[in-house]
Amino acid sequence: QSVLTQPPSASGTPGQRVTISCSGSSSNIGSNAVQWYQQLPGTAPKLLIFSTNQRPSGVPDRFSGSKSGTSASLAISGLQSEDEAAYSCATWDDSLNGPVFGGGTKLTVL
Amino acid sequence: QLQLQESGPGLVKPSETLSLTCTVSSGSFSSSSYYWGWIRQPPGKGLEWIGSIYYSGSTYYNPSLKSRVTISVDTSKNQFSLKLSSVTAADTAVYYCARQVSNSGWYVAWFDSWGQGTLVTVSS
Numbered sequence: 001q002s003v004l005t006q007p008p009s010a011s012g013t014p015g016q017r018v019t020i021s022c023s024g025s026s027s028n029i030g031s032n033a034v035q036w037y038q039q040l041p042g043t044a045p046k047l048l049i050f051s052t053n054q055r056p057s058g059v060p061d062r063f064s065g066s067k068s069g070t071s072a073s074l075a076i077s078g079l080q081s082e083d084e085a086a087y088s089c090a091t092w093d094d095s096l097n098g099p100v101f102g103g104g105t106k107l108t109v110l
Numbered sequence: 111q112l113q114l115q116e117s118g119p120g121l122v123k124p125s126e127t128l129s130l131t132c133t134v135s136s137g138s139f140s141s142s143s144y145y146w147g148w149i150r151q152p153p154g155k156g157l158e159w160i161g162s163i164y165y166s167g168s169t170y171y172n173p174s175l176k177s178r179v180t181i182s183v184d185t186s187k188n189q190f191s192l193k194l195s196s197v198t199a200a201d202t203a204v205y206y207c208a209r210q211v212s213n214s215g216w217y218v219a220w221f222d223s224w225g226q227g228t229l230v231t232v233s234s
Contacts, residue, residue: 002156032218033218033220035220035221037157037221043226044206044224044225044226044227045157045206045221045224046224047220047221047222047223050211050220050222056222088156088157090157090220090221092217092218092219092220096172096173097170097216098159098162098170098171098172099147099159099210099219099220099221100159101149101156101157101158101159102156103155103156104156104157
């Protein structure tokens with residue numbers, strides 16, 4: 001059972017905007033920045049968003065992150081077939097004194 | 111270009127100790143800005159942080175695994191290692207090593223570069 005809660009699946013059609021949610025608590029998302037990772041099938045996670053809404057160099061601006069209270073969201077606009085992957089949220093947990101992850105959301109591009 | 115590579119046995123017997131090493135191909139290994147961590151992902155499940163180490167040797171462990179985990183570092187080889195004792199089938203997972211970035215010491219440190227991962231199966 002993951003500390004952060006994500007829907008197991010999401011879907012969209014090419015060109016559409018989709019959002020993936022991540023729910024936590026006051027000891028993690030409620031008080032710390034959030035990261036998002038993209039994991040293509042059979043590969044390692046790749047950092048997509050850090051500090052809640054910052055993109056590393058090379059990540060398209062179609063990807064954006066936000067946070068409100070104890071929940072965070074990843075938005076993907078102009079959905080493309082290559083975006084089909086699993087997306088995981090992560091943050092720091094003050095009680096654990098370490099990083100925690102969500103269970104991951106499998107995004108299907110229809 | 112930073113590269114991390116995990117190495118170690120892919121099969122471990124129940125009750126034995128899992129041992130993995132991560133080799134880092136970068137001069138940033140002893141930088142004060144980075145920690146080095148281990149994360150695992152059981153088949154079909156989410157990611158779980160195991161523990162992390164600073165180049166100086168300071169260690170930080172997930173409380174749920176702390177009694178069975180030891181992480182060590184060898185700065186002369188740009189390597190850090192994981193030992194997980196008394197393994198069971200529940201420890202079967204892909205194990206990743208990764209670099210953690212932090213702007214404020216051991217607080218809100220996130221993983222920015224990952225190794226390719228190695229599958230470790232616990233079975234007799």
